[in-house]
Amino acid sequence: MASWADHAIWWQVYPLGFTGAEAAALPADEPVRHRLRHLENWLDYAVELGCSGLQLGPIFASETHGYDTVDHFRIDSRLGDDADFDRFVAAARDRGLHVLLDGVFNHVARGFPVFGRAEADPRAAAWFRRSPTGAETGGDTGGDTGGDYDTFEGHRHLVALNHDEPAVLDHVVRVMDHWLGRGVSGWRLDAAYAVPPQFWRRALERVRPRHPGAWFAGEVLHGDYAEYVSASGLDSVTQYELWKAIWSSLNDGNFYELAWALERHNGFLKTFAPLTFAGNHDVTRLASRLTDERHLGHALAVLFTVGGVPSVYYGDEQAYRGIKEERAGGDDAVRPAFPGSPAELPAAGRPVHGLHRRLIGLRRRHPWLVRARTSARNLDNTTVALLSADPDHPGEELLTLLNAGDRPHRFPAGSTGRAVLESSGGTTADPYLVPAHGWRILGGG
Structure with a gap:
């Protein structure tokens, strides 16, 4: 992994939505809309939030939502042109922000x-990949001839590329x-899970020598993350297991699920630092997903005290709400x-913005957390103590105390001299006494 990525905290933005772009591509005779300049107005905001990079959604010429690319070498005219892009990247770099692009290379x-x-x-x-059934997947061909091409997950307008083809x-x-x-500093590879990992390895063997500092993260939903990283040569993959366990354990009053996910997470950290998140452009927002709004801080406390490379989806830091639906326009x-x-x-x-700033600040003051292992202690359905420690530097550790129950809970004092670094509020002389539906992060000791 590129050394700078050890310290990366991403602010993820979906540019077409963020800038209020049209739902479909502009006609060829329409003038370019210079909306990247709108996003440029938010670079200082990202810095003040504590982030060190922008993870951008699709910006290349597409038909509608950006994941239906028609030209990988052209900025979507709804967002701007080459000059706008160069200006944007320069402005980001002037502020110390890395830029990660979304590469849609599974389908077009x-x-x-x-x-x-x-x-x-x-x-x-x-x-293009042919359908194994000999007929185009995804429904009626609409009268097209030669309709035996495979598609991405049944979406007829997304044609799957043939990754065995040298071209x-x-x-x-x-x-x-x-x-x-x-x-730009790297790539987030969309739908990487649908692409043979050997394809990425062959690509990166050619790209890395010319760009040795670049970072590559793949979108992988489930399965053996570590094996996929090893086979593909990627630096990281998305940690959907941990994402699900964070909100689900809080909603169900079942921290055993979180403990199980963190045990798996520790195993991944032995070989790579996963891309962690509590929300992204493809899922219901955290504030809408949680059944008890008092638990939003618990979710964020976990995100920013466990190992990995964390990402914040734009608007989550403002407690935006939004529910993803499985329909046209459902995103x-x-x-x-x-x-x-x-x-x-x-x-x-x-x-919520202030809470993000405080927790990101804590994260940046403890950069070793990128490789930290987290163990669940004093575990019960609604209470858990998460000890995050640096395996390479004994003594570096944080203790995150979570109480999702209706009564105050006192955790056993495993070490003396710990101080409250961040919390959900409330004061007490006993740092191990956590109020009902409260949380604390302790350091020192």
Whole structure:
């Protein structure tokens, strides 16, 4: 993993939604919309939040939501042009912010030019994976001829690339090289789980020598994360197991689930630092997911005191709500527009914003947490003490006390001299006495 990524804390933004862009691509004769400048207005906000990088959603020319790419070498005209991009990256770097791009390399839109040539040109057809059933997946072909191409998870308009085709590998390598050369620090690889891991390894063997400091994280939902990292050569993958355990254990009053997930998480940390999160562009927002709003701080306390590379999804730090629905447009509620400047944000989000700033600040003061192992102690359904420690530097540790129950709970004092570094509020002479539905992070001792 690139050394700078050990200290990365990402602010994830879905640019098309953030900037209020149109739902579909602009007609060819429409002028470019320079909306990346709107996002540029929020760079100082990201820095003040405590983040050190921007994890951007799709910014390349697409048909609708960005994950249906038509040109990997062109900025979507709803967002801007090359000059806007270069200006944005320079402004981010001036503030010490790394930029991570979203690489959609598992599938493309039906409007992707090579796909348009596929029926007449066998070389173009080889770019795309054929359906094993011999008929196009995802429903009615709408009268298309040669409709035996595989699609991404049944979405007819997303045609699956053939990752055994050398021309596809060459294309992905060129795309990665191009934008890394333009100043970005790495790639988040969309739907990496649908791509053979050996494809990423072959690509990175060609890209890394020219960009040795770049960082590559893949979207993987479940399975053996460590094995996928090993086989693919990626630096990291998304930690969906921990994401689910954080909110589910709080909703169900079952910290045993969180303890199990953290045990798995510790195993992953032996070989890589997972990309951790409490929310992202594909899931219901944390504030909407939790059945008890008093537990939002508990979730964040876990996120920022366990090992990994944490990411904050824009709006979560303002307690935005939004429910993802499995329908056309079902992502819109979790991908909203942000106002023109931070001064226009509703005052109601300030307490949660302040909590994020404090916890991110704590995280940055304890950079060893990226590789920390976390053990669950004094475990019960609604109470747990999480001890996060650095295996390479004995003595570096934090103790996170979580109480999701209806009564105050006193945890056993395993060490003297611990001080309260952050908490859900309330004062007491006993740092181990946690109020009902409260939490504390202790250090020292």
